[in-house]
Amino acid sequence: MHLIYQIFIDPFVQMGNAPDLLVQTLWEGLVAGVLYSLIALGFVLIFKASGVFNFAQGIMVVFAALTLVGFYEHGIPAYVALALTIAVMFGLAFAVERLMLRPLVNQPDIILFMATFGLTYFLIGFGELVFGGDPKVMIASQLGLPKGAVEFKMAGGFVSLQKIDIAAAIIASIMVAALAVFFQKTRVGRALRAVADSHKAALSVGISLEYIWVIVWFAAGLVALATGIMWGARSEVSFALEIIALKALPVLILGGFTSIPGAIIGGVIIGVGEKIGEFYWGPLLGSGIETWLAYVIALVFLLFRPQGLFGERIIERI
């Protein structure tokens, strides 16, 4: 009886008693969710256009952020470093297409998935070799990102919002809007969608797969760079960030592998659910339930919609 009270009633009583805490928790969940959805976005871009489940997205985030900071530490001005990093990400996309995807064309999905594991290991080793394993500080203020917090009064308490989080949310929305326009309106975007539907059909109407793949991996690299800057500004840039890729996976299955809006909404659901769950129900089970709660939330959704919330319907024929 006591347990039922603790599970089903007590958390809501707490929420009612301290609405400012609830809003704070919701906000933190929202911000975490935005960052998860950014990573998921990188996954979705690549999955849509090439059917590759890109496990390396997490390490690409770290790699992009480290490259940016690394350039800056060598005395290159922040904005030039940013441009150089974008160039490096383009080089990476080109190399991946040339050395990994092209020889593996027409292989089963699981083989391509495995190949991105290989890429992950390679980038971990390469990144640590070049930049060292120590955590670095993101050059947030040099890039013109705001610092500090906004506080405002609410329901008898204070809610504080970090400015960098607000910036992250705004940048994420701009990026999603830009990607949506890119996918829907431009010539390249149409080609991308054609490739996503069928490689063969796209080839037969004269779309170059190689060119499309470079573009997609480059776009995913840019998303990774933005994620790296935002996430790095919140904590610091280190290889520990790599595990956030694992955090983005439930977001991905919740939203559906092929849906950009799905990645965003999934990210917010997971982010908010995780923080609320940890804050209100966590003490019951012992702390740290954040590590698996996201997966359980996603699993529950999947039982009802096996293709995710916004994924394309899976039709099977004999």
Added chain:
Amino acid sequence: MFYREVGQYKTNYSADMSVMPLLQDRVGIGIILFIAVVIIPYFGNAFLIQAIMIPFLVFSLAAIGLNLLTGYTGLLSLGTGAFMGVGAYACYKLTTYFPDVNILIWIVASGFFSAAVGVVFGLPSLRIKGFYLAVATLAAQFFLSWCFIRQPWFYNYNASGAIEVPTRTLFGIPITGATASDSTRYYVVLGIVVAMTWLASNLVHGRIGRMWMAVRDMDLAAELIGIRLLRTKLLAFAVSSFYCGVAGALLVFQWYGSAEPAVFDVNLSFFILFMVIIGGLGSLTGSYLGAALIFILPIVLRYIPPHLGIPIRPATVDHIQYMIIGALIVLFLIVEPNGLARLWQIGKQKLRVWPFPY
């Protein structure tokens, strides 16, 4: 030339259906077993037995377990590490509650606990497929890891949070714990791994194996010809987790001696998945070959530079090792996506017709 079946006639059905129809294969297995049973324990040094052979056999067993699920039934799982953990912790709990029962019984029994957990986490597999299922099995991985870290009941409330292997004996000879000799532990591992490989080989060549493969090739079609999907998939999860559980118990009881929860984290799952894919999906030989390559490669990489006299800092070696492993995985997939097992088959075919091309 070396591998010719000329003159080997099959005069009854059972000979025709046998797993190894060729004399050369049977002789080869005999030689391998002879090397494993006699030569390695008598002529190998402690390093070979303790640091290479025991973990190699344990990882092979885990790779076989994952191969039954991923290679034979087509269900991609990333929860292997956690299922191995279940086996290890179950064995630990069982032997601390019932110290008088023989440890070998508990090592095998712990597989059943793992199987039960595997079935629970395999339930979504009926509705969820492909990468969606892979991510769903990560739920098992993270939930179980969390249990091992946060629930003190699992490690008997000891202060370190790790499980320590007690000394247990068989016929008066210690086979686990600090006092057990290397070769005793090696024989225990070898015995269990060989027996379970034999069992797996019989499973996949029989009715159950064919049901699994039918589900792998197309589960909808398999359902239409009367295979019950739920039972078949859950059976695959159960058997796979059983193998992983026993491998996990062996990992801790026969190799590490004590283990923290971090041993069974998601990296272990990935590690076993590498073995299965590099070795070859849907091949028991491949599981061994993959385990050998993925486990032994880092060891070799670590020992090569000092022997060549190249002065490199250990940290740098670590990083380069990561790069080389990553590049090799991609390279292997490009050269032979069907894994080492396929290379071995090609090699056998070449030996059959040598010196002619075909």
